[in-house]
């Protein structure tokens with residue numbers, strides 16, 4: 001049985017045998033391997049600091065979308081008026097390719113899929129106008145946080161820059177989680193590029209939101225059976 005811990009109303013992240021995890025199977029495997037290696041164990045097994053997230057609900061309704069954005073959406077979405085993960089990937093990569101101030105090796109289809117799943121309120125597997133407008137607003141916000149915290153203008157987040165950026169994005173995390181995120185989202189030199197930054201922040205948001213949704217009685221802990229575990233980790 002998997003257990004989660006929540007410190008207060010707005011706090012949520014899963015904890016398995018006192019190891020913080022971000023619900024991603026690869027990280028779970030990583031932690032399992034690390035826990036076998038006792039030399040590394042201590043760095044990953046302390047849930048010491050207060051972990052919480054203050055997340056904005058910045059949903060954009062279709063009515064709020066202006067004519068210019070509506071026109072752009074129509075052009076991007078095509079006849080079906082819905083944006084698929086593959087379309088989203090291509091749009092994001094076209095836009096990001098024009099920027100010289102931020103480094104990226106491109107948004108993967110996997111990241112685009114995660115974004116679509118997170119924003120897909122009506123569950124049709126694609127993004128409609130309002131859903132896309134909400135995602136757009138989020139990406140703009142992440143871009144400004146990324147730029148603001150890239151202190152040395154390297155175009156990437158170093159580990160300390162990443163800590164500040166995540167704080168700006170509303171996440172108070174502890175050392176163990178920061179280490180997990182750098183391992184999961186960083187390059188070999190421990191820097192995090194823009195697409196990985198977006199993937200990381202969006203996944204964090206999802207994990208916090210999933211916890212809050214399951215913990216309906218706001219007890220600060222949850223129990224998942226295998227079916228639920230699978231459905232959340234496979235999002």
Ligand SMILES: [Ca+2]
Pocket residue numbers: 104105106193194195196
């Ligand atoms: Ca990348």
Ligand SMILES: [Ca+2]
Pocket residue numbers: 119120121122123124125126127128131
């Ligand atoms: Ca949808």
Ligand SMILES: [Ca+2]
Pocket residue numbers: 149150151152153154155156157158161
């Ligand atoms: Ca930097």
